[in-house]
Amino acid sequence: MNTGTNGREHWATRTGFILAASGSAIGLGNIWRFPYMTGEHGGAAFIVIYLIAVCLIGYPLLVNETIIGRVSQRNPVGAFKTLAPGSPWWLVGALGVFTGFVILSYYAVVAGWSLAYIFKVITVSQGAGIDNAEVFSRHISNIWQPIGWQALFMILTIAVISAGVVKGIQRCVTILMPIFFVLLVLLILRAVTLPGAGEGIAYYLKPDFSEVTGRTLLGAVSQAFFSLSLGMGVFITYGSYLHEKDEIPKSSGAIVGLDTVVALLAGFAIFPAVFALGFEPGAGPGLVFITLPAVFAQMPFGTFFGLLFFFLLSIAALTSALSLLEVVTAWLIDERGWHRKKASVVMGVTIFLVGLPASLGYSVFNCFSLPFFEIDLLDTYDLLANSILLPLGGLLTAIFVGYVWGTEKAIKEASKGSTGFTIGKWWAVLIRYVVPIIIAAIMVTGILDSLGR
Ligand code: PFF
Numbered sequence: 318m319n320t321g322t323n324g325r326e327h328w329a330t331r332t333g334f335i336l337a338a339s340g341s342a343i344g345l346g347n348i349w350r351f352p353y354m355t356g357e358h359g360g361a362a363f364i365v366i367y368l369i370a371v372c373l374i375g376y377p378l379l380v381n382e383t384i385i386g387r388v389s390q391r392n393p394v395g396a397f398k399t400l401a402p403g404s405p406w407w408l409v410g411a412l413g414v415f416t417g418f419v420i421l422s423y424y425a426v427v428a429g430w431s432l433a434y435i436f437k438v439i440t441v442s443q444g445a446g447i448d449n450a451e452v453f454s455r456h457i458s459n460i461w462q463p464i465g466w467q468a469l470f471m472i473l474t475i476a477v478i479s480a481g482v483v484k485g486i487q488r489c490v491t492i493l494m495p496i497f498f499v500l501l502v503l504l505i506l507r508a509v510t511l512p513g514a515g516e517g518i519a520y521y522l523k524p525d526f527s528e529v530t531g532r533t534l535l536g537a538v539s540q541a542f543f544s545l546s547l548g549m550g551v552f553i554t555y556g557s558y559l560h561e562k563d564e565i566p567k568s569s570g571a572i573v574g575l576d577t578v579v580a581l582l583a584g585f586a587i588f589p590a591v592f593a594l595g596f597e598p599g600a601g602p603g604l605v606f607i608t609l610p611a612v613f614a615q616m617p618f619g620t621f622f623g624l625l626f627f628f629l630l631s632i633a634a635l636t637s638a639l640s641l642l643e644v645v646t647a648w649l650i651d652e653r654g655w656h657r658k659k660a661s662v663v664m665g666v667t668i669f670l671v672g673l674p675a676s677l678g679y680s681v682f683n684c685f686s687l688p689f690f691e692i693d694l695l696d697t698y699d700l701l702a703n704s705i706l707l708p709l710g711g712l713l714t715a716i717f718v719g720y721v722w723g724t725e726k727a728i729k730e731a732s733k734g735s736t737g738f739t740i741g742k743w744w745a746v747l748i749r750y751v752v753p754i755i756i757a758a759i760m761v762t763g764i765l766d767s768l769g770r
Contacts, residue, residue, distance in 0.1 A: 325390055326482040327558050333487040334563065335571050338546075338555050340490040340636030342576035343497070345427055346544040348630055351580040352521075352587050353604045354540055359528030360521060363537060364581070366529065370541040371577055374755060377747040378547050378711050380569045380731060380740060381718050386556025387565065388730045392647035393550030396557070400722050409713045413550030414648045416706040418664075420549070421641035422672035423698040425474070428634035429466030429676070430457065430606060431627055438610050438623035449611045453603065457679040464676055468669060470631075474638045475665035478646055479658045482558050486639050493632045500629040505582060507622050508590040517592030521584045531762040538759050539703040545576055548707035548714070551640045554647045562734040570738070586626075590616065605630070642668070705760070712756045719749035 678694030
């Protein structure tokens with residue numbers, strides 16, 4: 318086993334960390350959420366705001382969390398306990414563990430839909446005149462099928478996590494991430510070479526600043542948090558498996574860059590195909606599960622490309638789910654002394670149970686969707702996690718390093734192992750002032766905006 322002097326398991330190679338971390342970052346958020354958020358929020362205008370959010374908030378926070386993890390060599394709760402003993406700051410770590418729990422519970426539901434569609438796309442693509450909205454709604458309003466796929470997804474996640482950091486996570490991402498990139502390139506090439514693809518590219522990239530409101534800004538910031546897996550201790554946990562010789566500023570740059578490029582590219586795999594085959598871009602989550610199967614049904618070799626697409630989406634979801642379960646598992650191993658196998662199985666099963674209402678929200682609990690009082694349980698989990706819990710976690714972690722533990726110590730830690738590029742005073746300014754002010758302002762505006770609707 319690859320253990321350090323402290324007996325903790327460590328990544329076997331530098332690329333192991335980069336692949337695992339970008340596997341966490343690249344997920345449903347890039348392929349399912351980013352394109353429809355962009356489509357709904359003013360195209361390129363949203364992209365510009367998103368890129369600003371990534372530079373001003375995403376990168377600094379990712380470095381911040383990774384530093385906390387590496388210096389403490391502990392899970393999020395233990396990390397705060399180590400750096401600020403006897404203080405209540407460990408609650409920020411606990412908030413992160415709780416958030417991971419909530420996100421994975423509904424993430425596995427959507428990932429289950431994706432697994433199901435690897436097979437469904439074959440049947441859907443073959444039948445002429447099939448109403449895809451109907452197929453999707455029939456799938457999610459069925460009680461057992463989505464639950465079965467959600468369970469299978471959780472079993473896969475638990476199997477990898479129970480095998481450990483190197484033998485489980487690192488081995489899995491080393492196989493899956495290269496496959497992911499090849500599939501993505503294939504799908505983009507297919508989409509942009511369809512006749513009429515240019516219109517989709519124009520739709521995707523045309524800036525419309527009139528769509529930009531307080532909610533758009535909140536949308537961009539919460540998307541950055543979600544997409545980069547920030548604000549809940551993933552990077553504290555993954556950073557705790559780093560050696561002192563590993564370069565944090567450069568590796569973090571690679572992770573942020575990869576995640577952003579994949580989000581942008583996902584739009585190029587989707588919109589050109591949607592327009593080329595004469596479909597509406599279709600707002601909202603239905604884009605991937607309703608519009609795309611219809612697009613594949615009409616495309617030459619569409620069944621094959623459809624299958625590749627949902628396979629790609631499932632890989633992306635799995636490598637992200639690994640990090641979510643790892644945070645919770647690492648907490649039980651470090652703080653409660655549980656065995657890895659027991660921790661991952663007990664938590665995986667509990668998270669599956671907590672996710673059931675989100676899945677059943679479209680069948681058994683559909684009664685909540687009354688005409689005046691519509692609650693989509695899955696959306697509610699999503700909103701709670703992305704618009705409140707993640708930004709709050711990021712804000713508190715920035716305040717902790719900026720004002721309690723100290724940015725000098727953080728910069729010193731980050732410079733260990735760094736050759737060439739490292740962080741300096743500019744990073745401290747971002748963490749102490751820019752990050753907290755932007756997050757606080759956007760959370761307040763977003764909440765007021767939603768209340769005033
Ligand atoms: N970053 C993942 C995505 O874009 O789908 C989702 C995610 C994973 C969010 C891990 C938060 C997290 F801690």
